[in-house]
Amino acid sequence: MIRFACTSLLAVLYSLSAAAAPAADWPQKPVRLIVPFVPGGATDLLARYLAEKLTESLGVSVVVDNRGGAGGTLGAGLVARAAPDGYTFMLTSPSHTFAPSFYKNLPYDTVRDFKPVTLLAQTPSLLVVHPSLPVKSVRQLVALAKKHPGEIRYGSSGHGSNIHLTASCGSCRRSCPTRSPASRCRSTWK
Numbered sequence: 311m312i313r314f315a316c317t318s319l320l321a322v323l324y325s326l327s328a329a330a331a332p333a334a335d336w337p338q339k340p341v342r343l344i345v346p347f348v349p350g351g352a353t354d355l356l357a358r359y360l361a362e363k364l365t366e367s368l369g370v371s372v373v374v375d376n377r378g379g380a381g382g383t384l385g386a387g388l389v390a391r392a393a394p395d396g397y398t399f400m401l402t403s404p405s406h407t408f409a410p411s412f413y414k415n416l417p418y419d420t421v422r423d424f425k426p427v428t429l430l431a432q433t434p435s436l437l438v439v440h441p442s443l444p445v446k447s448v449r450q451l452v453a454l455a456k457k458h459p460g461e462i463r464y465g466s467s468g469h470g471s472n473i474h475l476t477a478s479c480g481s482c483r484r485s486c487p488t489r490s491p492a493s494r495c496r497s498t499w500k
Contacts, residue, residue, distance in 0.1 A: 336396055337368055337370045337396075337397065338370075339370065339397060340370055340371040340372070340373055340397075341364070341368070341370060341371070341372045341373070341397050341398075341399065342372075342373055342375055342392075342397060342398045342399070343357055343360070343361050343364075343372055343373065343374050343375065343399050343400070343401060344375050344376075344377055344385045344388055344389050344398065344399070344400045344401075345357045345374060345375070345376045345377070345378075345385065345400070345401050345402075346377055346378060346379075346382035346383070346384060346385025346386050346389075346400065346402055346406075347376065347378045347382060347385070347403075348376060348378035349376045349378075352433065353401055353402065353403055354374070354376060356401060356430060356431055357374045357401040358374050360372075360401065360430070361373065361374050380413070381405055381408075381409060381412065381413070382402055382403070382405050382406055382409065383409050383413055383416060383417075385400065385402075386400060386402065386406060386409070386416075386418060386420075386424075387416075387417045387418055389424070390417065390418035390423040390424070391417070391418075399427075400424075401430070403472060404472055405472060406420060406424075407420060435472065437451075439451065
């Protein structure tokens with residue numbers, strides 16, 4: 311299995327219903343694989359690899375449909391409202407399970423409306439800083455952040471994301487959500 315440098319913990323999910331159980335003649339039409347994040351991130355890369363292999367194996371197209379926004383809740387909402395016919399799946403990250411803690415009025419219930427299928431990947435998160443930042447360890451970074459509250463910024467994929475939650479547990483509390491994975495590599499020191 312391919313390993314990626316970003317967590318994709320809650321893997322493929324699909325809308326719950328008795329009709330969602332695949333029949334012996336499934337699939338008869340293209341399968342939609344919703345990624346509730348913008349293209350280019352680890353979840354998207356894993357989805358594209360998976361879609362290619364499933365297309366070969368199933369003999370029908372598996373189409374990746376990126377529906378980023380609101381911490382993954384927009385794409386998840388599409389999956390929750392999709393016909394429960396086994397043709398709409400979602401590849402997501404742990405942020406899916408955090409959503410109820412951050413968003414009051416979700417158009418779905420993360421437990422009732424989805425069923426986990428499998429874990430596809432586990433990968434580490436990396437903490438890197440600009441070379442000009444005078445730290446050599448996490449302990450030194452936390453000490454610096456405490457000494458300069460609100461001045462250290464970090465890039466994240468948005469409110470409720472794994473990186474946002476991890477960083478907010480420390481003293482770096484100023485997130486700079488970004489629109490794409492590439493722009494996450496840029497962080498600033500005030």
